[in-house]
Amino acid sequence: MKLKSLALATAAVLFAVPAFAEDLVLSIGARGYGPAVERNLERFAKANPDIKIEWNKVSDVPGETRKLYVTSLTAKSPTPDVYAVDVIWAGEFAKRGWLQPLNGLLPDTAIAAFNPSLVSAATVDGKVYALPLYADGIHFFYRSDLLQKYGLAVPKTWEEVVADSKVIADGEKNPQFYGFVSMWAKIEGLYMNWLAFANGNGGGMFDANGKLAVNQPANVKATQFMVDMLDKGVAPESILSMKPDDARTLFQQGRAAFLMVQDFVYAPLAAPDSPVAGKFDFTRVPYFDGHPDAKSTTMGGWFLGINPNSQHKEAAAKFLDFFTAYDQQLAAAVEDNRAPTIPAVYKDPTMAKAEVLAKFGADFDFGVVRPSAEAGSNYPKVSEIMQIEITNALHKQKTVEQALNDAQSQIEAVLAQ
Amino acid sequence: MTVLSSRLDQRRQAVAFGFVTPTLLVITLILVYPILQSILLSFGDSSIDGSEPWHFVGLKHYAELMADQRFWNALGVTLTFTGLSIPLELIFGVALALLMNEHFRGKGLARLAVLFPWALPTALNTLMWRWMYNTDYGLFNAVALQTGLAHRPIDWLGDATLAMLSMVVVSVWKTSSFMALIILAGLQSIPKELYEAGRMDGMTKWQEFRQITLPLLRGPILVALIVRSMDALRTFELPFNLTDGGPVTATESLSLYAYKVIFDFIEFNYGAAIVVAQFLVIFAMSLLYIFTLRNKD
Amino acid sequence: MKTRPRIGLYALVVLSVVISFLPIVWLILTSLKTTAGIYAWPPQYWPTPITLANYIKIITDSPELLLYVLNSFIVGVGCTALTLSIGGLAGYALARLNMRRAALLMVVILAVSMFPPVSLLPSLFQNFLNLGLLNTYTGLIIAHTGLFLPFTVWMLASYFSTLPAEIEEAARMDGMGLMRIFLTIVIPLSWPGFVATGLIVFIFSWNEFPLALVLMTQNAMRTAPVGISLYPGEYAFPWETISTATVIAIVPILVLTAIFQKQIVGGLTAGSGK
Numbered sequence: 001m002k003l004k005s006l007a008l009a010t011a012a013v014l015f016a017v018p019a020f021a022e023d024l025v026l027s028i029g030a031r032g033y034g035p036a037v038e039r040n041l042e043r044f045a046k047a048n049p050d051i052k053i054e055w056n057k058v059s060d061v062p063g064e065t066r067k068l069y070v071t072s073l074t075a076k077s078p079t080p081d082v083y084a085v086d087v088i089w090a091g092e093f094a095k096r097g098w099l100q101p102l103n104g105l106l107p108d109t110a111i112a113a114f115n116p117s118l119v120s121a122a123t124v125d126g127k128v129y130a131l132p133l134y135a136d137g138i139h140f141f142y143r144s145d146l147l148q149k150y151g152l153a154v155p156k157t158w159e160e161v162v163a164d165s166k167v168i169a170d171g172e173k174n175p176q177f178y179g180f181v182s183m184w185a186k187i188e189g190l191y192m193n194w195l196a197f198a199n200g201n202g203g204g205m206f207d208a209n210g211k212l213a214v215n216q217p218a219n220v221k222a223t224q225f226m227v228d229m230l231d232k233g234v235a236p237e238s239i240l241s242m243k244p245d246d247a248r249t250l251f252q253q254g255r256a257a258f259l260m261v262q263d264f265v266y267a268p269l270a271a272p273d274s275p276v277a278g279k280f281d282f283t284r285v286p287y288f289d290g291h292p293d294a295k296s297t298t299m300g301g302w303f304l305g306i307n308p309n310s311q312h313k314e315a316a317a318k319f320l321d322f323f324t325a326y327d328q329q330l331a332a333a334v335e336d337n338r339a340p341t342i343p344a345v346y347k348d349p350t351m352a353k354a355e356v357l358a359k360f361g362a363d364f365d366f367g368v369v370r371p372s373a374e375a376g377s378n379y380p381k382v383s384e385i386m387q388i389e390i391t392n393a394l395h396k397q398k399t400v401e402q403a404l405n406d407a408q409s410q411i412e413a414v415l416a417q
Numbered sequence: 418m419t420v421l422s423s424r425l426d427q428r429r430q431a432v433a434f435g436f437v438t439p440t441l442l443v444i445t446l447i448l449v450y451p452i453l454q455s456i457l458l459s460f461g462d463s464s465i466d467g468s469e470p471w472h473f474v475g476l477k478h479y480a481e482l483m484a485d486q487r488f489w490n491a492l493g494v495t496l497t498f499t500g501l502s503i504p505l506e507l508i509f510g511v512a513l514a515l516l517m518n519e520h521f522r523g524k525g526l527a528r529l530a531v532l533f534p535w536a537l538p539t540a541l542n543t544l545m546w547r548w549m550y551n552t553d554y555g556l557f558n559a560v561a562l563q564t565g566l567a568h569r570p571i572d573w574l575g576d577a578t579l580a581m582l583s584m585v586v587v588s589v590w591k592t593s594s595f596m597a598l599i600i601l602a603g604l605q606s607i608p609k610e611l612y613e614a615g616r617m618d619g620m621t622k623w624q625e626f627r628q629i630t631l632p633l634l635r636g637p638i639l640v641a642l643i644v645r646s647m648d649a650l651r652t653f654e655l656p657f658n659l660t661d662g663g664p665v666t667a668t669e670s671l672s673l674y675a676y677k678v679i680f681d682f683i684e685f686n687y688g689a690a691i692v693v694a695q696f697l698v699i700f701a702m703s704l705l706y707i708f709t710l711r712n713k714d
Numbered sequence: 715m716k717t718r719p720r721i722g723l724y725a726l727v728v729l730s731v732v733i734s735f736l737p738i739v740w741l742i743l744t745s746l747k748t749t750a751g752i753y754a755w756p757p758q759y760w761p762t763p764i765t766l767a768n769y770i771k772i773i774t775d776s777p778e779l780l781l782y783v784l785n786s787f788i789v790g791v792g793c794t795a796l797t798l799s800i801g802g803l804a805g806y807a808l809a810r811l812n813m814r815r816a817a818l819l820m821v822v823i824l825a826v827s828m829f830p831p832v833s834l835l836p837s838l839f840q841n842f843l844n845l846g847l848l849n850t851y852t853g854l855i856i857a858h859t860g861l862f863l864p865f866t867v868w869m870l871a872s873y874f875s876t877l878p879a880e881i882e883e884a885a886r887m888d889g890m891g892l893m894r895i896f897l898t899i900v901i902p903l904s905w906p907g908f909v910a911t912g913l914i915v916f917i918f919s920w921n922e923f924p925l926a927l928v929l930m931t932q933n934a935m936r937t938a939p940v941g942i943s944l945y946p947g948e949y950a951f952p953w954e955t956i957s958t959a960t961v962i963a964i965v966p967i968l969v970l971t972a973i974f975q976k977q978i979v980g981g982l983t984a985g986s987g988k
Contacts, residue, residue, distance in 0.1 A: 027931075031947040057933050060948045064927065067680050067835075071928045074685075075840040079931070096683070097468070175569065176553070176562075176755075186663045189949075238552035240664065241575040244949040250553050253755040264949045273750040380681045391665050429811055432892045436807035437819065439800040440863055447860020448826040450841065451834040516726055523727075529975050530731040533738065536967050538921040538939050541960050545737045548953070556740065559757045594734065640872075644865075651830045654923075676832050685836065692833040699828045 022051050022315045027069075027080035029060030032302055033134060036332035044322050051315045062086050062188075073098040073307070081310040082319055085130055087301045088188070090122035091373035092380065094129035100306040101127040105317040113326070113342050121369045122303055124376065130305035131324045132341035134332065137299040138192060138285055139363055141251065141259040141269070145279040146172075158200065158225060158286045161258060165234045168257045179234040181247040182260040184226075186391045189244055191383050192298040193260065194390050195370065197222040200287035200296035205371050212411060214386075215404035222288065223393055223400045230394065240394055252276055260285065262300060263339070263360055284363040295368040301341065333357050339364065378414050385410045459689035478690035488691060490666050491674040492698070497581065498670065499649040502588040506645060507638065509589060510596025515630075517597065518604045535594045543658035546587045550574050550659075577667035580660050584668055588655060592648075596641050603637030604630070643706050650699045671695045738964075745769070745957040752953050768958040778933065779959055782941030785851075785930075786920055787966060789937060792855035793919040794912045797866045800859075802908065805870035806896055810882070820871070827864035831924065839928050849932045857929055858919045865918075866911055873907035874900065913974045920967055938963040 028037060041053055056079075058065045069083065073093075085093055093099045099122075102111065111119065111128050115135070122130040142154060146168050155161045165179025183189035198204055203218030213219075229235045239247070244261045251259040252268065254275050259265070270277055285296040304324060306316045322328070329340040334354050339361065340346060346361045372379045385407055393403035459478055461471045482488050517528050534542070549556040550573040561567040574580050607630065615625050653672035656662050662669030671691065679688035744752055745768050747761040772779060808816045838857065839848075847853030877900065885895050901908065926937040936944075942959045945952060 029948070030944060031950075055933070056931055057944055059943050059946070061943070061946050062948065063680075064943055067924070068928060068931065070680050070683060071836050071839045072843075072931070074683075074836055075843050077839075077843055186661060186665065236553070238570065238572055238575055241552065241572070241660075245951045246551065246553070248950075249753055252753055253554065255553070255755065262949055264947060268749075268950070271749070273748065275750070377683070380683075384677070384681065388665060391663070395664060397665065426812075429892070430814060433807035433811040433813040436803040436811070436892075436896075437813070440804035440823075440867060443800065443856060443860045444823065444826060444863055446841070447838065447857055448829065448834070448864075451837040452826060452829050454837040455829075455833045513730060516723070516730065519723055521720075521723060521727060525975065527727050527731055529972055531734050532971060532975060533968070534734050536917050536921075536971055537738065537964060538923070540923060540939065541942065541956075542737065544951075544956075545741055549737065549740065554753075554755055554757070556757060559755075563756060590733070590737075647828055653830075653832060672830050672832055675830060679833060679836075689833055692830045696829050700825060703824070703828065 022312045023054060024051060024081045024310075024312055024315055024319060025054050025056055025079040026319070027056045027058050027065075027083035028302075028304075029065070029084065030057045031060040032084075033332065033338060034336045036328070036336050036338060039331065039335075040323055040328050043328070044319060047322070048318065051319065053319065056080060058084075069093075069098070076309045078307070078309045078311050081307055081312055081316045082304055082323075083307060084133065084302045085305055087118070087121050087132070087299070087303060088370055088372040088379055088383070090130045090303050090305070091124055091375070092377045093305070094122065094124040094127075095376040097308060099129040100308040100310070100313060100316075101129055102131065102306070102317070102320075103127055105306070105313065106131075106321055110321055110325075113344065114324075115341050115343055117367060117369055118299070118301065118341050121373050122305070123373055130303035131320060133302050133304050133324055134329075134338040135299055135301035135341050135364060135367075136263045136339060137297045137301075137360070137364055137367055138196060138260055138262055139282045139297070139360065140285050141261075141265065141280055141282040143168075143254075143257050143276065143279055144281045146257055154281075154283055155258075156283075156286060156292075157289050158197070159289050161286055162229065162232065162234050165257055166232075169233075174255075176255055178236045178250065178256045180229060180258045180260070181235065181239055181242060181250050181256040183242055183244045183247055184235070184239045184394065185241050185243050185246075186387050187243060188383060188387070189261070190390055191386045192300070192370070194223070194226070194386065195298045195368070196260070196285045196296045197226055199298075199368055200285065200291060200294045201225075202288075202291050202294060204368075206374075212408065212415065214408040214411060215401070220400055220404055223390065223404060225288075226390075227393060227396070227400060240391070251280075254279075263337075266356060267337070282359070282363075284366050295366050297363050297366045297368065299364065299367040299369050301339075375415065378417070381414050382411050385414070455689045456693055458686050459693050462686055474686075478687050479694070481687065482690050482694060487666060487669075487674060488671075488694075491669050491671045494581075494667070494669055495650055495652070495671045495695075495698075498584060498588070498652060498668075499646060501581070502585045502592075502649055503642065503646055505585065505589045506593050506596050507642070509593035510600055510641065511634070511638075513593060513597035514600040514604055515626075517601055532594050532598065534591045535598075537591075539591065539654040540658055542591060543587060543655055546583075547574070547659050550583055574660050575664055577664055580664060580668050584655055584659055587659060588649070588652070592645060596645060599637050599641040599644075600634060603634050607633050639706060639709075643703055646702055646706070647699055650695070650702065671698075741957050742961055744953055745961050747954070749954050768954050769962075772955060772958050772962065778936075779938075779941055779962060781934065782936050782938045783963055783966065785935060786938040786963075788851055789854050789858065789926075790916045790919045792851060793858040793862070794916045796855060796859045797862055797915050798870075798908055798912050801863050801866035801911075802870055802901070803896065804863075805867045806874055806900060808867065809871040809874040810877075810879075810900075811892070820868070823864045823867055827861075831861070835924060835928055838925070842929055847929075849930055849935045851935075854926060854929050854935075854937075857925050858922060861922065861925070862915045862918050866915060869911045869914075870904070870907060873904050873911075877903055909974055913970060916970065917967060 030037065037055065041055060044053065058068060114132055118132040118135060119128060122128055147154060150167050150171055152164050152167060155164050161180060169177060169179050182193055184193060198219045201218045201222040203216055203222055205212065205214060207213035207216055230237065247259055247261055248265040248268065250256050252274055268274060269280060287294040287296050304320050306313060306320060310316050326342055326345060329342055329345050330348055330350060332338040333340050333345060334350055337354065337357050339357060345351065346358065351358060375382045389403040389407035392398040393400045460473060460475065462474045463469060463471045513531055517531060552558060552570045552572050552575060557573065558570045561571065572579065573583050611629050612625060615629055620628065651672050652670050653676065656668045656670050656673050660668045662673050675688050675691040675695065678684050678691060743761055746764050747758060748765055751758045751761055807813050808820055842848050842853055881899060882895055885899055921939060923939050927940045930936055930940065942956065942963060945956050945959055
């Protein structure tokens with residue numbers, strides 16, 4: 001019965017297209033922005049009865065969705081009209097002509113309200129191609145109960161992390177307990193991790209003059225530190241095949257003192273039936289001795305953009321503006337813990353209700369985006385080269401210097417193309 | 418008479434052609450046309466944003482391919498994987514088929530169970546295995562540690578050799594049943610009288626197997642080998658979901674590399690060249706099998 | 715004397731059944747656990763407590779899963795029917811009608827099926843966009859049919875070539891047309907082969923992922939494997955919902971395999987005995 005009514009309802013949705021209404025297709029996952037999507041769609045429908053939105057749910061796993069986008073956008077398909085892009089795709093998609101420039105379609109004041117560092121990730125040649133919908137970043141989660149048990153302060157520097165890990169691991173006397181876990185499998189997350197280490201030591205992809213400097217001494221030292229963490233047993237060998245959820249699982253099982261991944265882990269870790277509920281907290285990503293101001297929180301997030309082949313660009317712009325606006329961001333923050341991308345939202349009085357999010361926001365003050373706008377359509381290759389060479393260093397296939405030198409020369413070649 | 422028969426034959430040819438036409442149309446739309454486009458892509462270049470149309474560049478991408486270490490690595494991985502898994506699948510397939518050909522109670526249920534791994538979607542299957550293999554919280558290490566078989570967790574997917582073997586295990590688990598299916602069918606068509614004759618001659622079970630069963634199974638075995646080798650040489654979902662091609666690129670198959678080039682780097686032309694090269698390898702391997710079959714008959 | 719080998723036989727059967735079923739049993743057990751149970755260490759081998767909460771949650775939170783299963787069923791049945799009918803005709807012509815260049819055609823059909831499918835997506839999408847076949851059952855049915863036709867033609871052709879020629883000869887003498895011979899004589903005679911091939915094609919279609927992902931972008935048109943791929947988050951992999959959704963989505967396959975398993979083996983028997 002249920003099935004039949006479902007099929008009927010679907011048929012009704014498919015065929016009941018009101019005349020003269022503009023139909024927009026929105027492509028975004030159901031998990032990333034969570035209940036906020038549905039809620040905002042209802043609000044928009046009330047305010048704009050003449051525009052009908054069809055929500056095509058897509059996978060939140062970037063690889064799956066990318067396959068879909070690459071296929072439909074190269075074919076110049078007119079749908080989706082509005083679609084969500086990972087922060088690292090914005091620059092690349094803009095270069096490929098897969099995103100409509102928003103200057104002109106949206107008032108400049110609307111664009112200016114957003115966090116400039118995030119907007120820079122979608123800015124190519126002075127034009128903005130997508131607006132940030134929500135942000136996330138990596139944080140440093142720790143077992144507050146264990147720190148207390150061993151009389152340790154919350155570590156601020158990597159040197160302290162290593163020392164504290166040893167104290168805790170020695171004290172716990174459990175061969176299946178680890179100091180530090182994170183996502184060091186050969187995935188984008190590894191590159192995010194490496195950037196956190198490198199930036200935390202005053203390094204990064206570029207030197208002070210903006211020239212590519214993957215092999216600068218600060219990076220070599222930071223990378224060597226990662227290798228040493230493995231050697232000292234602070235991080236287990238298995239970290240080299242861990243993805244974010246693998247590391248989260250270990251931490252949740254009470255088998256690690258420190259965890260460095262994105263904010264998504266907060267909800268499952270704090271769930272009532274979680275073994276570590278009430279026993280953990282988080283803080284900004286550590287830095288190296290002497291670099292307390294380092295921007296070490298590698299940021300992620302999703303943007304909304306418009307398909308240049310859309311036949312309803314005006315309506316799409318209206319929708320985009322509404323969906324990313326102050327009120328919607330505030331609601332998503334307070335109700336669903338999604339980090340706003342308009343800085344003013346954090347100062348809103350209602351934000352007092354969202355304590356956890358306020359703490360995430362404080363970490364984002366040390367936020368840094370990946371060099372996706374600079375690399376443009378070459379970003380996937382740049383990231384791949386970095387992932388491979390960092391993995392080579394961690395697996396001791398190459399020395400740290402050699403791996404970073406190789407990365408430098410390969411990326412130079414890619415960017416020169 | 419000859420006029421009549423040739424006219425009859427002409428009519429029959431026309432009908433036969435009519436029978437084949439729908440198949441050819443669908444295959445042309447779904448396979449042949451995209452394949453031709455891929456081949457064309459591999460001989461050309463077009464600009465990133467599509468503003469500049471395709472233009473011919475000859476063998477440029479194939480020359481790049483010859484100098485691309487990652488391509489050779491992927492080819493090596495693919496051949497190693499195929500070379501390891503196919504013989505194992507064959508051995509287990511034959512064994513399973515012999516077992517399921519015996520008479521015992523609950524045979525129907527047992528056959529269903531043995532068939533089942535093959536009927537599950539590879540992607541989900543593989544994710545399931547990835548979880549069971551997990552070094553720190555996977556089923557295998559939990560059992561190994563609790564029973565004392567291992568004293569420290571085994572890094573199944575983190576070590577280059579173990580990762581390849583782990584991949585082979587999943588493949589063998591999944592597709593031995595498909596091999597068994599085809600071989601079981603062959604077994605059932607062997608006339609019983611042959612075995613009776615063998616018994617009269619005082620053959621042992623092993624001799625029966627070597628001298629009667631195996632030679633008569635050559636046909637089905639070769640069909641199974643071709644079908645499975647084709648799939649193994651194109652393996653994608655297995656490394657994609659199990660190891661991401663890692664550690665580093667130790668389990669990166671040709672299909673996985675092509676996928677990265679096409680959908681991550683968005684280099685359709687170069688990706689097409691990889692795929693065409695891969696096709697040639699598969700075609701060569703099939704010819705080898707067919708040639709072997711012909712030679713012995 | 716006779717009992718020992720029997721025990722050994724049963725031991726082997728049980729062993730292979732256990733190994734074949736282990737992952738799926740683990741999947742079913744997982745779907746019956748609480749979230750805490752799933753991530754417990756050391757692992758819970760048996761769910762304590764056993765809960766149906768995950769099933770209830772899926773059915774109430776995302777009833778569209780049932781729609782996805784229905785879509786997969788429609789596409790699977792459509793693809794199987796189309797593949798068997800046109801593939802059957804082609805196989806018959808190639809195997810039995812002394813068609814000119816039949817061998818060459820067979821090789822070409824096999825060769826095109828060897829091409830790695832990953833590279834075909836962009837151009838296939840483009841064609842389907844132009845033809846207006848995106849987000850239609852017809853579109854995906856044709857796409858799957860094209861994908862699995864080579865296998866079908868080969869299977870059925872090898873099956874037909876084992877049929878005794880005399881019956882068809884006699885029918886032709888009686889003045890029957892080739893189409894009628896095919897429909898009234900060849901199909902009934904080779905029915906087990908059709909069932910076996912059909913079931914395999916159905917399973918192929920049910921499990922096919924990339925084309926279903928790209929050619930069906932509307933929610934209402936998604937197939938089961940693509941629907942299940944919507945459950946993981948960007949970083950999180952919620953085994954409680956994924957294991958449950960997978961179990962729901964494979965029930966039809968399990969039932970069908972159970973019903974037709976005799977025919978699969980029976981059908982293939984005749985097919986390979988050439």
